[in-house]
Amino acid sequence: MMAELGRQGGEGADVIVKVDGISKSFGQIKAVDNVSFEIKQGEVFGFLGPNGAGKSTTINILTTMMRPTSGKATVCGFDVLSHATDVRRNVGVVPQEYTADEDMTGYQNILLCADLYGLPRSDSKPHAEELLKLVEIQDAANRKVKTFSGGMRRRLELACGLVNYPKLLFLDEPTLGLDVQTRAAVWKYIRTLKEQFKMTLFLTTHYLEEADSLCDRIAIIDHGRIIKVGSPEQLKASVGGDIIVVGVREAEPDISSEIMKLPLVKEVKKKGAEYRIKAEMGEEASPEIMDLVRSKGLHVTKISLTKPTLDEAYLELTGRNLREEEGNRMQNLSQRITMNRARS
Amino acid sequence: MTEKIRSSTLDEPKPLAPNQASAPTWPASAQKANTGPLHGLWALTQRDLRKWYGNPIQLFISLIQPVIWLGVFGKALNFGSFIAQSGAPASVTNGIMLSTFGTTSYFSYLACGQLAFVVLFTSAFSGMSVVFDRRFGFMNKALSTPVGRGTIVMAKVFQSVARSTIQAAMVLIIAVALGMDIGSFTVLGVAAAFGVVFLMATGLSALYVMLALRSSDWQTQMALINLLNLPLLFASNAILPVKLMPTWLQYVVKVNPVSYSTDAIRQLLIGAVGTNSIAVDVGVVLGFAVILSTAGIVLSWRLLSK
Numbered sequence: 001m002m003a004e005l006g007r008q009g010g011e012g013a014d015v016i017v018k019v020d021g022i023s024k025s026f027g028q029i030k031a032v033d034n035v036s037f038e039i040k041q042g043e044v045f046g047f048l049g050p051n052g053a054g055k056s057t058t059i060n061i062l063t064t065m066m067r068p069t070s071g072k073a074t075v076c077g078f079d080v081l082s083h084a085t086d087v088r089r090n091v092g093v094v095p096q097e098y099t100a101d102e103d104m105t106g107y108q109n110i111l112l113c114a115d116l117y118g119l120p121r122s123d124s125k126p127h128a129e130e131l132l133k134l135v136e137i138q139d140a141a142n143r144k145v146k147t148f149s150g151g152m153r154r155r156l157e158l159a160c161g162l163v164n165y166p167k168l169l170f171l172d173e174p175t176l177g178l179d180v181q182t183r184a185a186v187w188k189y190i191r192t193l194k195e196q197f198k199m200t201l202f203l204t205t206h207y208l209e210e211a212d213s214l215c216d217r218i219a220i221i222d223h224g225r226i227i228k229v230g231s232p233e234q235l236k237a238s239v240g241g242d243i244i245v246v247g248v249r250e251a252e253p254d255i256s257s258e259i260m261k262l263p264l265v266k267e268v269k270k271k272g273a274e275y276r277i278k279a280e281m282g283e284e285a286s287p288e289i290m291d292l293v294r295s296k297g298l299h300v301t302k303i304s305l306t307k308p309t310l311d312e313a314y315l316e317l318t319g320r321n322l323r324e325e326e327g328n329r330m331q332n333l334s335q336r337i338t339m340n341r342a343r344s
Numbered sequence: 345m346t347e348k349i350r351s352s353t354l355d356e357p358k359p360l361a362p363n364q365a366s367a368p369t370w371p372a373s374a375q376k377a378n379t380g381p382l383h384g385l386w387a388l389t390q391r392d393l394r395k396w397y398g399n400p401i402q403l404f405i406s407l408i409q410p411v412i413w414l415g416v417f418g419k420a421l422n423f424g425s426f427i428a429q430s431g432a433p434a435s436v437t438n439g440i441m442l443s444t445f446g447t448t449s450y451f452s453y454l455a456c457g458q459l460a461f462v463v464l465f466t467s468a469f470s471g472m473s474v475v476f477d478r479r480f481g482f483m484n485k486a487l488s489t490p491v492g493r494g495t496i497v498m499a500k501v502f503q504s505v506a507r508s509t510i511q512a513a514m515v516l517i518i519a520v521a522l523g524m525d526i527g528s529f530t531v532l533g534v535a536a537a538f539g540v541v542f543l544m545a546t547g548l549s550a551l552y553v554m555l556a557l558r559s560s561d562w563q564t565q566m567a568l569i570n571l572l573n574l575p576l577l578f579a580s581n582a583i584l585p586v587k588l589m590p591t592w593l594q595y596v597v598k599v600n601p602v603s604y605s606t607d608a609i610r611q612l613l614i615g616a617v618g619t620n621s622i623a624v625d626v627g628v629v630l631g632f633a634v635i636l637s638t639a640g641i642v643l644s645w646r647l648l649s650k
Binding site for chain 1: 378379380383384386387388391394395398479480481482484485486487488489490491
């Protein structure tokens with residue numbers, strides 16, 4: 001419990017990551033520009049943004065691999081600059097690249113990681129087997145990593161990131177370049193970690209559906225700045241709400257103004273015998289609309305509810321312009337290597 | 345599809361202590377970890393060594409060059425018989441050889457220099473292994489763990505020292521097989537000579553690791569090896585005696601640590617007449633090793649994180 005004593009600050013016990021105005025410049029490029037956010041214990045927090053938005057740089061700062069140019073960040077209660085080793089001890093990292101040693105077996109790789117965390121072999125041996133089972137590569141445990149497929153490598157990386165029993169796991173683009181099956185498996189493991197091991201997860205992705213289905217909260221980041229933070233639902237709602245289309249048998253009377261008075265409804269348009277209604281929380285709004293229509297003695301012939309996708313929210317917030325890959329040379333290189341190996 | 349995965353997760357049994365709701369429910373805890381200042385050193389060193397002894401072909405190829413130097417160059421360049429061809433009596437020939445090389449056999453002279461050669465070229469590739477670890481991501485993995493930054497550098501140096509020393513031993517065995525004079529070999533002398541090899545390998549490996557700390561580019565590293573190794577080898581007494589060199593070059597030889605290690609090795613192994621006393625030679629090589637390894641560790645604190 002030495003680690004506990006070194007902790008600083010008494011801010012809410014449920015805040016596991018506190019980032020306060022960090023910036024990182026590479027020469028002229030501001031990769032991260034005055035970013036602040038908090039991650040709560042037990043949540044899956046996602047960084048969503050296009051390539052070169054500053055996602056990996058933020059992860060690298062929080063995992064003490066890079067020093068911020070300015071600002072302060074606390075991870076698991078430890079300052080990333082002054083208590084870097086304590087941060088490293090407490091968090092798990094699954095970097096974007098494939099980091100396993102190709103000449104060693106999967107099992108040996110996990111043991112090597114455990115050694116780097118200073119875990120005794122008596123503990124790390126059973127733990128390695130447990131982790132191999134968790135990511136379902138126990139059958140290939142004694143094969144050299146160079147014979148692994150991209151998906152197996154990614155799962156091994158995940159196992160290596162879990163070797164020190166982390167409270168907080170960082171995943172940098174965990175599904176970059178993977179096939180659909182492996183991606184689904186990685187998603188499953190992430191949910192297991194959250195639900196079964198009560199782990200806090202911080203992941204970066206540029207896949208919208210990944211952020212949508214995994215994250216409790218998402219920060220949309222672009223050009224090194226956080227544009228918006230919220231739950232996927234909140235972000236979608238920020239686009240303007242759900243679309244409810246109600247068809248009625250009777251074209252008259254027009255009850256648009258009555259529908260408009262309902263608390264969740266934001267906009268009503270009538271076209272013939274069809275009402276196009278924009279509302280917040282469509283699931284709750286639509287029964288209310290049904291009740292209202294019926295109370296007016298009208299008959300509902302059809303009803304549909306369309307939810308806005310995160311894509312729309314994302315494109316609205318980050319713009320529709322195509323991106324040239326920015327980032328630095330090293331990041332571009334490592335991303336290319338990652339993509340190539342994922343496809344092997 | 346997403347829904348299907350979600351439900352299958354929930355159906356899975358929960359084998360690990362589900363009653364601890366707040367903390368991660370791992371059976372053991374990270375508190376067990378012993379993260380002393382040198383933890384992970386052996387694990388990292390072993391990882392690199394495994395790559396080496398796991399690949400005997402590489403080991404074999406690395407011995408070819410010294411064998412060619414010894415077998416072809418060393419045997420062909422028989423200075424003793426050059427002098428003898430002029431009709432000089434054996435005593436004169438030996439006298440000239442002794443005053444020039446410090447020993448009567450050029451082959452034995454060269455064999456000692458080849459120990460320096462093999463150390464030089466094996467150590468040079470310690471930097472390469474840093475570059476490849478960076479390129480293939482392993483460096484990032486290591487940097488994300490609590491292992492000391494200095495430990496990462498030390499492991500790179502140690503693995504290279506182990507390789508250099510073992511390869512030097514193999515070169516010595518080959519040299520003896522090819523006719524190196526073993527009349528002056530003593531257990532202590534051979535052990536001390538390998539002490540010098542060890543120190544030299546430490547200094548050179550630290551130098552190359554240091555130069556590679558920030559690099560992710562193996563071409564640059566190759567160019568650096570060529571840029572440094574040839575002057576270090578030829579501007580030293582490893583192949584030819586200092587006496588035969590122009591004065592300006594003799595000054596370069598004087599500041600080249602390879603000269604001191606070779607000088608010491610010659611005195612310790614074949615009882616050659618040295619340029620300096622063994623104490624001075626060992627002192628210089630020791631200083632070289634200590635200064636460069638310290639510099640490597642200090643630089644690692646700054647250079648390994650961005």
